[in-house]
Amino acid sequence: MGTQDLSLVITGPGGEGVIAAGELLLKTAAQMGYYGLLKKSFGAQIRGGESSAMLRFSTESVECLGSVFQLMLVMDWKIITPFIDELAFNKDTLIICDQQSAEIPEAIINSQAQVCRIPLTKLAKQLKTQINMIGVGLLAQLLGLPVAQLAAITKQQFQHKEVALIDSAITGIETGYNYQLPVEFTALSNLDSHTKNYWLYxxxxxxxxxxxxxxxxxxxxxxxxxxxxxxxxxxxxxxxxxxxxxxxxxxxxxxxxxxxxxxxxxxxxxxxxxxxxxxxxxxxxxxxxxxxxxxxxxxxxxxxxxxxxxxxxxxxxxxxxxxxxxxxxxxxxxxxxxxxxxxxxxxxxxxxxxxxxxxxxxxxxxxxxxxxxxAKPPFFQRTAERETAQPDDNYQRYLNTESGISPMAIPGMANGMYTADGLTHNEQGHPCTLANIQQQQLDKRQRKLLQYDYGPHWGQVDHCGDIKIICFGSIRSIIFDALTPLTNKGIDASLIALRLLAPLPIKQLQGALSAATHIIVIEQNHGGQLFHYLASQLFYQAGFSAKLHSFAKPGPVPFSSAEIVQFVEHATLLNKQGETAND
Amino acid sequence: MTKENPRFYKSEKKPIWCPGCGDFTVLTSIAKALSQLQLTREEVAIISGIGCSSRLPAYTSVYGFHGIHGRALPIATGLKVARPELTVLTVSGDGDCFSIGTNHFIHACRRNVDMTLIVMDNHIYGMTKGQVSPTTEIGCDDKLSAHATDIQPLQPLALALISGASYIARAYSGEPAQLTDILVGAIQHPGFSFIHVLCQCVTYCPEQKGWKKLVQPFAETTSDYAKANQIIEQDNGLQTGVVYNNSRTVWPKEKTQVRVKSVDELDKQFIK
Missing domain, CATH: 3.40.50.970 (Thiamin diphosphate (ThDP)-binding fold, Pyr/PP domains)
Incomplete structure (x- = not known):
């Protein structure tokens, strides 16, 4: 039995093919039946900046990294040392690095992670191949990925490159794959080979x-x-x-x-x-x-x-x-x-x-x-339809309808001629500064958004629990990963991810937040923007007796599910002990 | 087909312009040009930015867009590229086109989308009550300075030429017949056409009434870049007529074609 969920990182100088190496591993693991994620991280320089391919393989669909990297491939410590605190490693992490590289940073030594120094540069020079490809071979060996498939995928990925380059890449991969590594590592489990197509995007x-x-x-x-x-x-x-x-x-x-x-x-x-x-x-x-x-x-x-x-x-x-x-x-x-x-x-x-x-x-x-x-992602199964006009002589572009939506004439339509205007205008579209017209048109533009039925698409709610976590965007999957560890600690948290941020789906949120004891808003910015938005639109209302917590942290490092577990545990525990959470 | 007279292309709305404003002439000349070309009203769109001159679209009976300051050309470009069968005109002023919107002017000349730009230049910000504009002559009173302006005026024709415009003309609001002729030529010209109209502001620059006696025709219309450059270099800013008319590849080259049976064919690239 092998590992079923694994995160690893390949780091090196920009331009050395770190991302390409990651893509090869991702595709090979996917062919084995693994779901995978490749997060690219690079400096703003075109060449020579810090560059990382962070990968995760899992038997379940994944959209974020695990809390700790089990494997790290470091081409050059010099590049990565300033950023070392941004990588999650511990004593169980296996690190492969180039023998010729700069000194191993203190943080790595202190972590007691196992470091394995391989003469990557020397081998690459001897065999006229590339370091990143030897690295891919080494990682494939440790992960238990089939080298034949890896080679085939490499040929395909590099099909537009010169033959000599493809040959040297394969040499590199084989060298790495067959290298006698003096370490033990639990490879990925062998999955029932499922031949179904997968999507890569x-x-x-x-x-x-x-x-x-x-x-x-x-x-x-x-x-x-x-x-x-x-x-x-x-x-x-x-x-x-x-x-x-x-x-x-x-x-x-x-x-x-x-x-x-x-x-x-x-x-x-x-x-x-x-x-x-x-x-x-x-x-x-x-x-x-x-x-x-x-x-x-x-x-x-x-x-x-x-x-x-x-x-x-x-x-x-x-x-x-x-x-x-x-x-x-x-x-x-x-x-x-x-x-x-x-x-x-x-x-x-x-x-x-x-x-x-x-x-x-x-x-x-x-x-x-x-x-x-x-797997194949979901699509919104409808082509957009605009309500267009069938204009007659009395056509009014900004007709004050009940729904607030006024049928729109399109250039080319007879009788529909109007001038679209940024000036406050009446129903005909004529510029107008009358107070009642300003009120009418502002009402209309607001009404059409507030009366619209957004259906179930406003957001997604996962798990039950009287502790409610609210978020949007990429961090949802990281928070989702924290829910099971929280349950294991006896904390039942429900996760609400907003797909509709404006107009804020107040009624739906009130429903989702009913009986909440704690509301925790998590977001990747410095000021707690979502928290303050929700506070001004929602939390101020009567009936919200839940304790409010804001967990806001700027980029560039993603949240880890471990720190979310810690935050939620701390915030809710304080309350149990009768103290006031002051986040 | 019954001949549509120029009045047909005007709306019933009363312009906000001061009596005697040169913009009235431009409005009438546009209506006359559309009438001469017998264009179907719903197939014409006039786009504008902000300023006195930019109020023009609403005074016509074709489709119009009165947008924001300086951005008329991008709106026109988006419309024309998305709907190439339409006739698209942009009307602008010296502040709108040569100050806040200069970047778009340069790139519209360079891009050469098949549309016409008419800039009503009165050398002043009229709507905000008389500040100097990029085309104000040195020595004019400057409301945002304790002194008269001492900055060299921008040369619109020279800028248009070096930026790649393929039809460059100047007209004068006191000569409506000439303006109508130039407009007809500009609309028919394949590619980007630019008409610089000396458009008198009787309120803030009453001295512009004197343009009547000063305007002179350009010596010739040329399709030769070097020649046009020479003529424009020696231009005193008061010469009128088409100075440059050259054919150049219109952008985009051709109407795009659907090359897939269904948009779902795009899925293939993601399925491994």
Whole structure:
């Protein structure tokens, strides 16, 4: 019997093929029947920065890393030592490192982790191969992955490279695989070989796929990490379905371009990250006032300002909710995890089109860049439909309907000619400064969002218990991993992940939070943005007697389920002892 | 087909412009040009930003979008690329296009999407009551300074030329017939066309009434870049007519085609 859930990390200088090595292991394990995750972590440099491929293999679907790495492959200590505290290791961790590398950091020595020094550089030079490929072979040996399949996958992954390079990669893998390691390690269990196909994707790719399935046919883009590869995926795939991508001169332009396309009746999106979203906020106000459907995907990175572009955070919540000037009701959504990305992007496109307003979908770098090997993901099974007008001579673009949704004329439709306007306008669309018109149109734009039935998609609730944990985005899977250890400690916690952040699903949350003794809001930002949002919208209301706790921590290091267990245990234990939790 | 007269392309709304404003002429000339070309109203969209001139779309009876300051060209670009069969015009002012929106102006010239830009240049911020604009002449009163402006004005035609515009013209609001002709040519021109209109502001720059006596036609229309460069270099800012008319590859090159039977075909790349 072997291991059924294992996390490992490969680290080295950027440009040395750390991520490629991780992908090979992920694909090989997936072929063996394992679910897997590859989290990419790298510095902002193109070459030479710290680079890590963090992997987890499990017999269950996984979207986060385990609390501790059982295996580490270190190509060069010099690169990784400054970041050593950001990696989770202990005395049970087996570390393989290059003999020629710099000194082993003190933290590793103190942890009593087992370190195995291998002449990686020397071997690579002798055999004219690459260190990362020898590393892949070594890891495959320890994990018990079949070398023949690994070699086949390598050939496939490198099929566009030179033959000599592929040959040397195979040499490296075989060298590592056959190397006599003086250590013991429990390999992955042999699974009943299941030949079923598996899906391999990143969150960014899946957001694009879900959006195209929902009907997006125009994209305007300005490159920004970590949203760029989402835009690159769309560029290629949008073309296949007859859509167009325009690379704009800046984010001010990209958001306005999609406003233009959507005004023309073509469902449109742009993707960006924090600073780009800031540049778009004025135009988002225009889209709200002129009632133009559109989707902005924000792949959150560390902020503020340029911040940590290559690493994850959940700190753009405040700006997604509140950045707009004036009273500006709009929708904010978030995927429940990596495999939920297509569902949420498809749902978001539908909401935008049906409600004729902008939707900001909050993803993050962890979701966007991580690769998962898993089953077919869920999709939102509907192509978006906008309520278009059948205009006659008395057509009114901003008709004050009961639902708040006014049938929209599209250029090309006879009798529908109107001027969309960011100025306060009456039902005809004519600029107007009358108080009753301002009130009427603000009411209408708010009403259409509040009256809409969002159905069961507002969020996901897992487990029962009177301790309620609330979160959104990538950290859900980490918190989910903490639920079983908590149950084992006698703490029954229920996990609520919000897919709809604005308008806040107050009634559904009140239902989910009834009988709560503790409410713990966990989020990856410094200020506790979700906690304060929920406090202002929900917790202030009468009937909330639960103890409130905020666990907020900025990036770039992901939460670990172990620290969540510790936090929840501490917060709820204090109360049992009659003390006041003061978090 | 019955001939639609210019009035057909105007709405019933009364413009907010001051009596004598050059923008009235531009509105009438646009209506005349659309009438001459006998364009179907619902197939035309006029996009604008913010400023006196940007109020124009609502005074027409075609589709319009009155957007935000400086961003008319991106909205127009998105619309035209998504709906290439439409005729798309952008109307803007010197503040909207040459100050807050300059970046978009440069890239619209470079990109060469098949649409027309009309900039109504009165050398002043009218709507905010008379601050200097990027095209204000040195020596004019500057409301945001204790002194007269001493900054060199921007040269819109030169900027358009080096940025790649393929149809460059100047008109004057006191010569509506010429403006109509230039507009017809610009709309018919494949690619990005730019019309710089000297558009008098009678309220803040009454001296612009004197333009009538000062405007002169360009010596010629050329398709030669070097020649156009030479003419524009010697331009005093008061010459009118089409100065540059060249054919250049329009972007995007062709209408995109659906190349998959179903969008679900995209799934294949993820299934291993």
């Amino acid at each position: 990143t969150g960014n790719q899946l957001i694009g796929l879900g959006a195209l399935k929902a009907g997006i046919r125009f994209v305007a883009a300005y490159p920004i990490t970590p949203a760029t590869d989402l835009l690159e995926w769309l560029a290629v795939n949008l073309d296949k379905v007859g859509g167009t991508l325009v690379q704009a001169e800046d984010e001010l332009s990209s958001i306005n371009m999609i406003i233009g396309a959507s005004y023309g009746g073509v469902p449109a999106l742009t993707a960006t990250s924090g600073p780009g979203l800031s540049l778009m906020s004025e135009a988002l106000g225009l889209a709200i006032a002129s009632e133009i459907p559109l989707l902005v995907v924000n792949v959150n990175r560390g902020g503020p300002s340029t911040g940590i572009p290559t690493k994850s955070e959940q700190s753009d919540l405040n700006q997604a909710l509140f950045a707009m000037h004036g009273d500006a009701p709009h929708i904010v959504t978030a995927p429940i995890g990596i495999s939920d990305c297509a569902f949420t992007s498809g749902w978001s496109v539908n909401l935008a089109e049906q409600l004729q307003c902008p939707v900001i979908m909050l993803s993050d770098q962890f979701i966007g860049h991580s690769i998962v090997a898993t």
